[in-house]
Amino acid sequence: MRKDLITDTAIQLVAEQGMRGLTHRAVDRRAGLPEGSTSAYFRTRKALVEGFVERLAAQERIDTALDPADVVGSIARTLDSWLVERNRTLARYAAMLEATHHPELRSILVHSPREQATALAKALGHENPERSGAHFTAFLEGLLFYRLVGGGSTTGPAPGTEESVADLRDAVEKALRP
Amino acid sequence: MRKDLITDTAIQLVAEQGMRGLTHRAVDRRAGLPEGSTSAYFRTRKALVEGFVERLAAQERIDTALDPADVVGSIARTLDSWLVERNRTLARYAAMLEATHHPELRSILVHSPREQATALAKALGHENPERSGAHFTAFLEGLLFYRLVGGGSTTGPAPGTEESVADLRDAVEKALRP
DNA sequence: TAGATTCCTCTACACCTGTAGAGGAGGATG
DNA sequence: CATCCTCCTCTACAGGTGTAGAGGAATCTA
Numbered sequence A, B: 001m002r003k004d005l006i007t008d009t010a011i012q013l014v015a016e017q018g019m020r021g022l023t024h025r026a027v028d029r030r031a032g033l034p035e036g037s038t039s040a041y042f043r044t045r046k047a048l049v050e051g052f053v054e055r056l057a058a059q060e061r062i063d064t065a066l067d068p069a070d071v072v073g074s075i076a077r078t079l080d081s082w083l084v085e086r087n088r089t090l091a092r093y094a095a096m097l098e099a100t101h102h103p104e105l106r107s108i109l110v111h112s113p114r115e116q117a118t119a120l121a122k123a124l125g126h127e128n129p130e131r132s133g134a135h136f137t138a139f140l141e142g143l144l145f146y147r148l149v150g151g152g153s154t155t156g157p158a159p160g161t162e163e164s165v166a167d168l169r170d171a172v173e174k175a176l177r178p
Numbered sequence C: 001t002a003g004a005t006t007c008c009t010c011t012a013c014a015c016c017t018g019t020a021g022a023g024g025a026g027g028a029t030g
Numbered sequence D: 001c002a003t004c005c006t007c008c009t010c011t012a013c014a015g016g017t018g019t020a021g022a023g024g025a026a027t028c029t030a
Helices: A002-017 A022-032 A037-041 A047-061 A068-084 A086-099 A106-109 A113-125 A128-148 A162-176 B002-017 B026-030 B037-041 B045-060 B068-086 B084-098 B102-111 B113-124 B129-148 B162-176
Strands: none
Touching: A002 A022, A002 A037, A002 A047, A002 A068, A002 A086, A022 A037, A022 A047, A022 B026, A047 A068, A047 A086, A047 A106, A068 A128, A086 A106, A086 A128, A086 B084, A106 B068, A113 A128, A128 A162, A128 B129, A128 B162, A162 B068, A162 B129, B002 B037, B002 B045, B002 B084, B026 B045, B045 B084, B045 B102, B068 B084, B068 B162, B084 B102, B102 B129, B113 B129, B129 B162
């Protein structure tokens, strides 16, 4: 479907050049479409941004399974897969920053496994599951950000390797201790 | 100094409208300067971006003291102050994302208290201070991001309040446990 | 005081961007 | 077959943007 090609290309562009690189014509060129195509599907830039954010959310909704037998391991692997899907995750950060001044985007981006985290904290016997869940979520968010764009992007183990998963597993395990 | 006025205004603009809002003329207008001023000081856009990132780094270099009698507390207070300085911190995130595709910026943005964190982990008797330090840094980064632009921006306690500092203190304390 | 230097303002211009609408190709429907 | 509708391409245009240079005002130097 042409619309998906356009939004996928938009995600790519945003990841590589930031929001500033996202223009109707840039998408056309990058996707090899005739000039005007993107503008026909998304008449305004706002629509284009919302379109690409929606696509992002749809793509992420897929991987949310969690193996109860190895909670720590499956979280670590999920995180690592997000590091591997570098562009998608970078685009998501750009979108979140954008949501700061365009609140409509926030509703699309929810994605937050907050309740999951709270439930997890409760199951593990934390005394204040609400708070522990929030902190845990924050920690995951931070781990991701740190490894992808922060200091860890130059020093950490390469995403997709066993070493990377082990490092993440270690961190997650520690964060889940009551 | 005119240059500082320009870069400060640039920081403000980036925080409020994202990188896309940062143009020579927008800075002129916002700062009440005659058209062309910003362009005279920073001939290219690249120069303007580097200028504002440098200013950002200079402003942050100030607050790095750390009271050894109350490590947790001073970290928590520092974090909270970054939440209060919302615009500056938002601009920093925008800059970090930008550094992803403009490596020159990374060297300006170092700021990383990584060594500090490692030393701290060592002092607290963590078995692998390198790794613990990195995780701790990641955790702080995440706490900040989560509270400022992530899920916690809508649900967390208001920055600048005692409640906010207490929440952060709790999180930091937990993160520092061996 | 005369000249040099620095700092600033103004203006120009090629190019990019957002947005809109006219119209064509081709399939579906009657 | 004629008609309609959908999907697509092309073109237009009013701004905005990056970048450069000419020239003036103010300050410094001798």
